[in-house]
Amino acid sequence: MSFAEAARTVGISTRTGERWRNGRGASGRIKAYPPINAAPIAEPTAPSRYLRETDRIHIADRLQEKATIRAIAAELGRSPSTISREIRRNGTVLADGRWHYRPYSAQRRADARRPRPKLGKIGQNPELHDFIQSHLALRWSPEQICHALRRRFTQRPEMRVSHETIYQALYSQGRADLRRELTQALRTGRARRRPRRQADRRRSRAVKNMVMISQRPTEAVDRSVAGHWEGDLILGRKKHSAIATLVERSTRYLMLVHLPDGYNSAAVRDALIATVSTLPPHLKRSLTWDQGTEMAAHHGFSIATNVPVYFCNPGSPWQRGSNENTNGLLRQYFPKGTDLSTHTPEDLLAVAAELNSRPRKTLSWETPAERLHKLLAA
Template sequence: MAGLALRFRLDLVQQAWDGFQAGQFASEVGERIGVDRTTAKRMLVAAGGVRPRRGRNLQGRYLSFAEREETAVGVAAGESVRSIAARIGRAPSTVSRELTRNTVRGRYRASVAQVTAMGRAVRPKPAKLATNARLRARVEADLAKRRSPEQIAGRLRRDFPEDPEMQVSAETIYQSLYVQSRGALKQELVRCLRTGRALRHPSRKAGQRKNRIPNMVNIVERPAEALDRAVPGHWEGDLIIGAGNQSAIGTLVERSSNFTMLVPLPDGYKPDQVAPALTRKIQQLPEQLRGTLTWDQGPEMRDWEQVRIDTGIEVFFCDPHSPWQRGINENTNGLLRQYFPKGTPLAGFSEAHLDAVAAELNDRPRKRLEFQTPNEVIGNVLLR
């Protein structure tokens, strides 16, 4: 916490975390607090993805930031302590104490004084895992066995029911892993967690994530005929992402036949690049195969309504974090990694090359289709 205070004003850090936990992106958080996207992201990384403890409410006998600003103005103008105190409605002793404690190298600044005061107000207790070597050794050994913090905490309560010094909460274990300033567990042990993340993802308040896709229609409103895969013309779509998240290829898979189409995105995968590329690909289909398209809630589909208007296909969106609702597409994306391994730049592949890859997939016999190929199944549909 002290290191964070030296780098960022703690009041701004707390405002930034309000934004992160409301589901805002770093760029939105930065705009909210008056910094750039990179600085906002650094606030997240500096804390290990764990919200720093809030300082105690600095009210009552403590000066507010506005009062500190008035004090700084008075000091710069050469006012006396009594004059400043009278102007802000405080006792001269309060102002004198403020200047004594928070003047740095002969200069009093409101922002520095506020950060220093908030840092003192936190008064963090030493972490339990930092002071109890026996407990720390047990937790580290259990983490090395790839047990989750919840499993470790539960087992400790079972093994040491009468010894509170050998008990610890799962949250304390997480914070000791991700917040290195607490000086407890080795950060490399995060690799033993199921996610293996080096940075904890901030928890978000339910229902507060900002909707990035206007007027989207949920998958529950998709026609029943799309669900049983008996009627052709219902598609699932997604992106596969290239090296460094700098490039992508769009994928479309027909639910009844597994017929696959690949969408080149040579210039990137922002919404205004995805919509026209997707439209052009769907327009190559006969109208009888333009039933529905189901996509996840990725921001690249912001302009879905224009796709619907230009192609006549109805677009539906999955629930958040529910890839099984587009299971056929997810499986196909896995097959496509044979052709485009993770870490491969994807912008340089021509449409002809992508069509050749799709043709090879569509000529592959599938067990689900009783070892017919997607080409044969979709061909039978078109011949009806």
């Protein structure tokens, strides 16, 4: 088209078209405008996870044409939820109450939200921050705190976060939502997050007359009946001291066994006999252990307590999953590399009582003590 035809098609005068084409110099309070044919700043052509300004202009134009969200999303190669979220976040309410989407205003809002790092949800809410920080000091896990918030603040969505949000508030660099030293109260106590490592292979131990876990009663496998226990040792510095742990499979109730005379087979047998003998008869059904030599005297234990002992397969800690999980929790109280012989039986009772009063996800957020109390009351 000629210049005059183009001006008439757009609907402007030729004088305005000349200003658009040739630009306009600054005059008084009027700022200068570049020519229309000036080389624009090229946007990157590679796909981006973020909407660009051209995408937002397209959204605004199509909304003026009454196009649907799904149609706009298909044209831009985006998810419909992305377009819907963009309109809801960056739209503008006009003076007459109507909702309007302005692409350049939307771009400015998006650019203002993008810089990192920024203060997270925990840092913006002092009440939420204090609740999480106080329960971390009590050695609650982030997931336990998350569900406690849901149960306590049912009508306040601003007081709910996911457990991953708590982890990021602790570990993300540049954030100050939670004190970094609270990572010592987590199960691992690590100052940095790291991926899971493959467990070291365990050597099989020669224990005579073992009855394997495959012969354990079905009621112990499906946890339908209480009284079936899992046991193991946690070792201290240079393996010179140990504590025996017993976890009931149905209620996850924990009992800690003091081993002041070492953890050879005779000492472990006598300590387990003394502990298990305090249980009522209906809570003494079976005991599952790994193939450690500390249970070489299992036959004498079974005769004294009438509790059969079943042994896991070599290198299969998941067959005693409740006990392995509990041993990990106990490392908050008995860190690796410390002397466990310094702890008295009263210390062990206090630790067991604290763990038995923690809510558990697998118990629908009841505590082991509550579940055992219901069982005994029934």
